[in-house]
Amino acid sequence: MNAIDGTDRQIKTEEVPPPSLLAIVLDTNPHAWAHLSSTLPLSSAVSALLVFINAHLASGNANAIAVIASHTHRAAFLYPTPSSQTSKSNANGDVETNGGEKGNAALENPNKYRPFAIVEQEILNNLNSLLTETHELHLTSTPTTLVGGALSLALSYIAKSTLLASPVDTLVSENPLSALADSETMHAQRVPLTSRILIVSVSGDLANQYIPVMNSIFAAQRKRIPIDILKLAGDTVLLQQASDATGGVYVKPERPEGLLQYLMMAFLPDVTARRSLVMPSAGGVDFRAACFCHRKVVDIGYVCSVCLSIFCSPNLPDNLCLTCSSYLSLRSAQTATPALIPRKKKKKKRHGADSATPGGSTPVGSSTPLHG
Amino acid sequence: MADSDYEYMEDASDDDYIGDKVSSSTRAHSGAAGGKKRAQEKPRKLQAWETSRSVQKITESIVQEVEDGTRHMSIREKEEERKRKRLRKDTKPFQRGIIRHVVLVLDLSEAMLEKDMRPNRYITMIKYTQEYVREFFEQNPISQMSVLGMHDGLCIRVSELSGNPADHIAAIQGLRFPRDPEDIPKEPKGSPSLQNALELARATLYHTPSHGTREVIIVFGSLLSLDPGDIHQTIKACVRDRIRVSVIGMSARLKICSEIVTKTNAGDESEYVVATDQELLRELLLATTTPPVVRTPQATAIPAESTAALMMMGFPSRVVEDIPTLCACHGILTTGGYTCSRCSAKVCSLPITCPSCQLTLLLSTHLARSYHHLFPLRNWAEVSWKRAREKGSRECIGCLTVFPEIPDEDGESGGNNGRELNGVDRMQADGDDSEEQKASESSRYECRVCESHFCIDCDMFCHMVLHNCPGCLSRLNPASEAQSSRDVEMTG
Ligand SMILES: [Zn+2]
Ligand SMILES: [Zn+2]
Ligand SMILES: [Zn+2]
Ligand SMILES: [Zn+2]
Ligand SMILES: [Zn+2]
Ligand SMILES: [Zn+2]
Secondary structure: OOOOOHHHHHHHHHHOOOOEEEEEEEEOOHHHHHHHOOOOOHHHHHHHHHHHHHHHHHOOOOOEEEEEEEOOOEEEEEEOOOHHHHHHHHHOOOOOOOOOHHHHHHHOOOOOOHHHHHHHHHHHHHHHHHHHOOOHHHHHHOOOOOHHHHHHHHHHHHHHHHHHHOHHHHHHHHOOOHHHHOHHHHHHHOOOOEEEEEEEEOOOOOHHHHHHHHHHHHHHHHOOOOEEEEEOOOOOHHHHHHHHHHOOOEEOOOOHHHHHHHHHHHHOOOHHHHOOOOOOOOOOOOOOEEOOOOOOEEOEEEEEOOOOOEEOOOOOHHHEOOOOOOEOEOHHHHOOOOOOOOHHHHHHHHHHOOOOOOOOOOOOOOOOOOOO | OHHHHHHHHHHHHHOHHHHHHHHHHHHHHHOOHHHHHHHHHOOOOOOHHHHHHHHHHHHHHHHHHHOHHHHHHHHHHHHHHHHHOOOOOOOOOOOEOOOEEEEEEEEOOHHHHOOOOOOOHHHHHHHHHHHHHHHHHHHOOOOEEEEEEEEOOEEEEEEEEEOOHHHHHHHHHHHHOOOOOOOOOOOOOOOOOHHHHHHHHHHHHOOOOOOOEEEEEEEEOOOOOOOOOOHHHHHHHHHHOOOEEEEEEEOOOOHHHHHHHHHHOOOOOOOEEEEOOHHHHHHHHHHOOOOOEOOOHHHHOOOHHHOOEEEEEEOOOEEOOOOOEEOOOOOOEEOOEEEOOOOOOEEOOOOEEOOOOOOEEOOHHHHHOOHHHHOOOOOOEEOOHHHHHHHOOOEOOOOOOEOOOOOOHHHHHHHOHHHHHHHHHHHHHHHOOOOOOOOOOOOOEEOOOOOOEEOHHHHHHHHHHHOOOHHHHOEHHHHHHHHHHHOOOOOO
16 A cells, blocks of 8 residues: 555655756966967867766756856856856847857757757857956966865855755755754755866966865865866865865876866766766875975974964074964973873862862863762 | 623623633633533624734735835845844954863753753753764864763763864763663753862863863753852862853853853853753854954963964874774774874874874864964945945856846835935944844845855855855955955954
8 A cells, every 4th residue: 555656756756866066167277278288278178078068967857067267367157157247248249048140050050959059158158258358467467266266156156056956955054953853854855956066277386275275175075065176287285185175086187188088987977976986086195284484395383373374493583473473482382291290280179179079180080980 | 600601791792802801710710611601602703812813914914915025025134134143243353262172061960851942951952962063173173172961969071082073972972872782871860060060171171281272161951050069169260270161051040150151251251141942052052163262361361472382283194005004093903094293103083192292183174174263254244225236236146146136216215215224324334344244135245345246145155154255266356455354463
């Protein structure tokens, strides 16, 4: 009797793979792509990326995509198109998703699945307008890219999408304890959105965005969003740590030309599929810290207890912290074990309390009568 | 008796309200007649309370019809206001005690059997504290905690001072479901003793380094404390040891608790709070995960050098091994781990104090996890319709959600004048960060640095989880400005 409807249906819902949202952060730093142009020009990288996006969309009915460009002077959504962007391109006589001659031509190609064509069109248009609005001034002002901003955009977009997909879930994550009361009932019915972030990175040094990127990493960690890194050029410890901390994939291909291959093999499986696959891992991750004074990598550092700045030597000018200028004592840095001399204390404590007072004599609190 | 019933009937026909009252008073002692009387009531016209409510219902529906739009808005605003209340009220960068040593004291006395929290206080507390411990170490990765319990006038140690959340969670769990099947699960009984708890907490915190905080957080359900000696001596000793005590009480305030809290917090009583229901208990517990503001040395009469120190820390590298070797922390064979930067002992996990040379070992990411306490993201301002029109914002920068349409200027000046003025007022109070966070009439929230507009969900996400402003970070210039304005003015 039971088997007729209720139970069958429940099993069915569990079998469907959860919808997956992939947020791609594309590093469009012109400096770095110029270096790469002989092996992998940006245009072929983008077309490889589009194939990859189509593959992701095709592997699940409810799968969604967001593409964010991390450029030199701004980080911007490439897909979905911001409405401010749409109006601008309209004014320029450019293509909109449904109108325009060029767009129509591409969209009406009978050999292309229409949703793919729309996504491709929007990404290409937005990328074009982003690149055309880049002036020399922007390029000379900074050699790096706004990965911190792009990551923050991706995370807030994912957070909102998760919220829209299952409103209960966010309530839980917002106040982590409220879930406890009725967690049993909720787990049964919710099909959460699984999300992940892929950063296609070509830029090297990101040290100027240390704190924002770190904050993003922790946010991703808390929300269980893996950050995958495809490092085509350059090298940053920061992104290695990002993928390591969030359980993402880190790939630094030796031959960037094979971009599509790497994308399809290493990054297409979503979180659900990865559980049953052996994913490439970063191996050794450099966890050592760089000192704030010389950016020297240190094994043993001296940390200001107020602002947590790391210094490579304990001899600071006037014993003042270089970052927050607090007066720092060195006592605790050199006396290794502070738990040595609790002699005098004991008497006071005994005086204050009678025999029932526990934990008076040793820090371990052995005098406490422990019974149930 | 029968007479009184008849009287009632007459009354009812005259005046519904009085009739109702009489009926309830007679019913109390009429007993058997009650059933018959109720049967007679039926054809009677509506009771006063019934009619009044239905009238209210009608007026309500009228009101709703008249100002449907605005009323809908106010419900939305209420919702957003409730959400925003949870934002940190003060985002000024204070010097905070990042390295915390916390003793969490749980009340295991019979008062915890009270059922005003479901299923009872004890089970609620056990549930919430486990979650709390996890959140605490999420927010304070380089801190230490110990859990104590009070029952039968004693204070027992539930878990030792350590930085490993799993230990504490297992220990708290073990109170109800002991891992050793021989043990009987702890049921709350007897009376608590604040003095014994403070003494044991003091002993626990005694040897902690001076640059860290020493905190005692007491979840206290009872309305009494059974102390063996003079608790005032203990309070004095706590003040001397610069221990600060926070108390989360239940159901009522106690003089002795407020005295403990006031004395150990340099006259500040705000650390004594009372949870009236389980939601509040959860929120109050969570509130203590934010590191406390470091008081100026004058207030605590502590020499300046002991509050700040340069700490020697090791940043070990991870080793990958094919052959298992002994770890220094558990003494078991493991593959891989981290080697101490000073003595090369292998440890399993970080952060940890090296078991052989006592060096604090951690990753630089552990330090980075605390940065958002030091450089908090400023709260965003509510946006009036006027401001929204000025900026012409149509969608959230962070998630591209479309905002509600900005109403026409003339239409608004006619009908919505009061609201508009209100909005202007709010914008004027703009500079003040510490005021209560309210809902915005236009559903937009503006970052004061980059002037981007965000939706409520992004507002909550960015301030509670991300601690970044996506607007500031996705532009080159505001980003650098933001960085400089985020520079901290530290006092200390
Ligand atoms: Zn240095
Ligand atoms: Zn400092
Ligand atoms: Zn071990
Ligand atoms: Zn060591
Ligand atoms: Zn938003
Ligand atoms: Zn901003």
